[in-house]
Amino acid sequence: MRQSGGLLVRAVLPCTILLAGWIGYSKLAEQVEEKPTPAAEERTLRTKVEKLEVIDYPVVIKTHGVVQAHNRVTLAAEIAGAVTKVSPSFEAGAYFSKGEVLLEIDEQNYKTALAIAESRLLAAKSALKLANLNEERKLRLIKSNAVSQAEVEVASATREQAEADADLAATEVERAKLDLKRTKVLAPFDGRVQTKSIGLGQMTSPNSPLGEIFAVDFAEVRLPISARQREYLELPEFADDAPVEVVLQDAINEDSDASWRARIVRTEGVLDENSRELFAIARIDDPFGRNSDNPPLRIGQPVVASIEGVVLRDVIALPRAAVRQLDKIVLVDSSEKTLLPLSIDSIWSDAEHVIVSSSEIPTGKWLATTAMVFTPEGAKVDIIPDASPPESLAKCTSANDSESAAN
Structure with a gap:
């Protein structure tokens, strides 16, 4: 009896496995009904625009340099002897006048x-x-x-x-x-003491250094000018050439609004061996503000220079933010409100603008100033109006300003 039950189990078990496999295969073989994909939502391109105007654009060259004394000398003794007197003007940072006695030797x-x-x-x-x-x-x-x-x-x-x-x-x-x-060491010019290297009672000998001094009537800045920048500048080459105006600003404290007027009076005439730049020499009169209300400059102070260049005639100044990939812009037809991608060839560029000839831009076009990922030519576009305060808010602001002025 037991032997018959064992045979039955052995016969039923494989049949059960085969049945389960067939049922699973049938389920997997059935085609799953796919849900229809929803249609893509159509999006309208929107952008802000800016009107383009033909103007005359004055080029301003930006460069940098370091303020340096135009005449710096090492003051030296001409005779031997003990120092018997040192003037208060012969201290580091002190000013002195031409002919003033700075130091006396026994x-x-x-x-x-x-x-x-x-x-x-x-x-x-x-x-x-x-x-x-x-x-x-x-x-x-x-x-x-x-x-x-x-x-x-x-x-x-x-x-x-x-x-x-x-x-x-x-x-x-x-x-x-x-x-x-020569026992009295005289100042050779109006200047300032940079360092003092001798003191009261110390012995001097001929040619022994007493200190370093520099002139204060004017200072100079060496400004590197690249080959591209030179195309838009008229630099003086001879003594009777007109100087070029320069505005200097502090390169250390960018928040400072202090500025100094300078003039490029000459160039070094030799290109730098490594950069091939030409150095222009800008002169700053009264750099320490002794005869004016200008803030003092410091010898060794780095400055940013803005140089007046030539004026570009009949050009269009494009905002730099609207220029993509260096030479790509998007125009908008003012009547059809359609897009026109365009490659440009710039004449000049600076931190704020890219300058192109007026002939580069077709008439009747606006400049798209909003960044768009996809800009197909001829695509319709909605113009985003400039944000402006509601009329009620504008009236309220005007009333408050009037009241404040009255008070």
Whole structure:
């Protein structure tokens, strides 16, 4: 009996597996009914537009540079001695005037040297006087054959030697006076002290540095000008060429509204070996504001320069934000309200505008200023009006402004 039950189980189990597989295959083989895909929603292109006008556009070249002194020198001693006095004007950052005594060196030795030189000059003059008298006497005596010709020649030679000694003594006096004068170190120009390298009581020697000073009548800035920028500038090449106006602004503090007027007065005339740029020299008068109300410039201060260039005639200034991929713009037909993608060839560009010739833009077109991913030619477009406050809000604002003005 048990053997018969086991055979039944063995026969039923494979049949059950086959039946389950057939049922699963039938379910999977049935075609699933697909739901219809909803139709794509049609979207209308919308953009803001800007009217295009033909104008004359003044080119402004932007470049940069560093303020530097036009005359910077190392002040040096010309004689040896101990420093006995230092002027308050000879301190780092102090101003001084031309001819002002900045430093004094002990003059006692030089006064003594001058006195000795003057004494030698007096002795030489006396010897010369005696030699002249002796020569004159010999010349009178030779007429009566009282002296020989040889004695006359000796007297003349002695007189010539005395003249040379007197001239040498006079030269030594002048040198002693000059050395005494050099005990006072004078300012060679109106300037300012950059560094001081000597102090009271310190010994100096000829050519020993005393400090660095620079002139303050004007300063200069080296401005690099690229080859493309040079096309739109008329730079002075000769001394009588008209200078080019420049406006300088602080490159460190961009929020500062301070500016300085400058003039390009010359160019270096040699292109930089690496960048092939030409350096123009701009001059700033009264850079420290000593004779005006201008804020002071600092030597070594980086500045941004705006240079007045040529005026481009009959051009259109496109907002830079409306130019895509460097040379792509989208126009809108003012009557049909359809799109017209266009490639442009710019004449000039700066941070705000891209300048094109008026002949590049067809008439009767507006400029699309809204970024659009898809701009098919001829597509209809809705114009987004410029946002403006409601009339009621405008009236309220006008009333409040009037009330504030009255108060």
